[in-house]
Amino acid sequence: MQRLRSFEQLNLRFNPFGELERENRARVALVEPIALERGRHIQIVAEAGRGKSTHLTAWQHANPTYPLVYLAEGENRLRIARPYPDFLFLDEAQRLCRRDLHRLKRTTTLIMGSHEPMEARLKERVEDFALPSIDVQTLRSIFERRIRFASRPGRAARFGLTRATLLELSQRYGSDLRAIESELYDRAQRAISNATGLYVEI
Numbered sequence: 001m002q003r004l005r006s007f008e009q010l011n012l013r014f015n016p017f018g019e020l021e022r023e024n025r026a027r028v029a030l031v032e033p034i035a036l037e038r039g040r041h042i043q044i045v046a047e048a049g050r051g052k053s054t055h056l057t058a059w060q061h062a063n064p065t066y067p068l069v070y071l072a073e074g075e076n077r078l079r080i081a082r083p084y085p086d087f088l089f090l091d092e093a094q095r096l097c098r099r100d101l102h103r104l105k106r107t108t109t110l111i112m113g114s115h116e117p118m119e120a121r122l123k124e125r126v127e128d129f130a131l132p133s134i135d136v137q138t139l140r141s142i143f144e145r146r147i148r149f150a151s152r153p154g155r156a157a158r159f160g161l162t163r164a165t166l167l168e169l170s171q172r173y174g175s176d177l178r179a180i181e182s183e184l185y186d187r188a189q190r191a192i193s194n195a196t197g198l199y200v201e202i
Helices: 002-009 022-028 052-062 098-105 136-150 163-173 177-195
Strands: 043-044 069-070 087-092 109-114
Touching: 002 177, 022 052, 022 136, 043 052, 052 069, 052 087, 052 109, 136 163, 136 177, 163 177
Parallel strands: 043 109, 069 087, 087 109
Antiparallel strands: none
């Protein structure tokens, strides 16, 4: 009960850095828009936690006519009905089996997130989308959007992040946004649970 009172006192509905449902993550994501063009395959190649899924989710949210398919670990088949859509957002594209990939590319333009380049497997030109560099100002922009989203309607959150925290996490985790988000969640949970004043900064 004390934790709930602390959140309310700080004009927050929940911890700003917790996991969001896909639609809400798309709403608060800080991503550059892309233009969908037939035959223009696009890939984001990066390690886990760098923002591939967030970009794909936000792009698909802006283009809801076209589906987003996530291939979980152990999956390698495309489980969508034919005819395939004109465009498909494909997360963890490196897991898709060669047969389904070549069947898909005949009719569909792919926007992919992958841990490895897909051009050789696709046997077609693929345009690379470079994720933005993550500096302290970018981190602040990303996470201030999360704080605003977690705020109570019509209220400004009495909660903030210091530059020192963002700099420390940037130096420790580099571009691993997932790790930074997880660390912020734990810090915020402790700070908000122990809040005694009407403003908390971590």
